[in-house]
Amino acid sequence: MGHEARVFGELKLLADPTRARILGLIMESPVGRRSVGELALQLGLRQPTVSHHLKALVDEGLLTRTPEGRLAWYSMHPDHVDRVAEVLDPPSATVLADAVLERISTDLASRFAGVFGLETVQRYVRESHALLTEGLRGARHLPSRTSRFAAERLSALARSESTSLRNVPEVLFVCVQNAGRSQIAAAILRHLAGDAVRVRTAGSAPAGAVRSVVVTALDEIGVSIGAEFPKPLTDEVVRAADVVVTMGCGDACPIYPGTRYLDWNIEDPVGLPIGRVRGIRDDIESRVRELLVALAVSSA
Incomplete structure (x- = not known):
């Protein structure tokens, strides 16, 4: 067979x-x-x-x-x-037990000690869990995704409230499903800039997973998607960003003074064959390299 x-x-x-x-x-x-x-x-x-x-x-x-x-x-x-x-969805795919959420909260409270109190961390953990389970978008690997999503939001919140934490530029890539264009851009930027740029992604209507064709197209040029997954767009990640790059989201992003906004008109790779996705990947890579020049960050 x-x-x-x-x-x-x-x-x-x-x-x-x-x-x-x-x-x-x-x-x-x-x-x-x-x-x-x-x-x-x-x-x-x-x-x-x-x-x-x-x-x-x-x-x-x-x-x-x-x-x-x-x-x-x-x-x-x-x-x-x-x-x-x-x-197959795991047995706990849609709802996490309170004990799991409390463990995540305790771990993150220790990580953010001196920055946020336990009650703030608990609120963000439970809200992040709710956002990921809305429409069963984040059913797979829900505990680890909840922990990472909450940690990213808390990190962004801390950065937005403290000028001392803005030691490197931060870029937020946003597309509708956060499963194609924004993930390609973020992966390439991380690959080229390393720790010189902080990179986040989000989606106005996130999918359940990064498209496999996107992972393949990036792997072809030696770029890893890592443990990234689609995440909902939240206010604090926008406020923390120095540059927000939208790709097909319209007016989904709130506007904050001092933040630079770019809109890249790029075709959505969803449902396209690998040949077309390669062209989208190369277009995005060219734009990312131009962005690095504008940020005065050297690239690989």
Whole structure:
């Protein structure tokens, strides 16, 4: 079976809610495996029905079957764990427990000690969590995304309120979904300027993840997207920026005195083939290099 046909078969299987739930239950298991009886009990289905679904998943290579005496155990095939995990939402994808939010708040309060009190940090953590879960945009890796988003907002807030923290120029790139143009620009600017420029991104209507074609186009020129993910546009990141570059957001950004605003008319890469995306990437790189000159920052 060819690669494309196999991927299609896997996605078709995962589109079935019962089979997706079976895989999720197996991945959630502390020992990484489940029996037919366990799965039938948790799913509320008859064992022959569960066995039918398990056979299909084994035939496709997603699961392995290991007999032990009168029982057979089913576990994820190692080659497919990451792919399935990316497709399936984790159990805590939509809402974080208070204990998790409190841990994030405590850690960030320690990080920002002397700058913000615990109550301020808690408010930003909970608000950041709410913004990321709005419309299930930030379902994947929600705890770490919440922590990073809150930390970025607190850092921006501190910078906007203290002139002593403006020791390097800060640039904010904004596009609609924060999954294409703004991520390309930010990645290239970080790559060229390193620590000489502080870079942030945001979206007026952020998507759930950075487009894979964008990651590929950047990788081709040796630029990493890192751990970046789409984030909502918030007031404090705009106030903290020395330069705000918008790309297709219209009047989504608030205007603050002393901030330089640029609008780059660049085609949206969403849904475009890699050849077109390369052209967008190169256009953005040229503009970023010009911006570095204007900021009097040397580039690689």
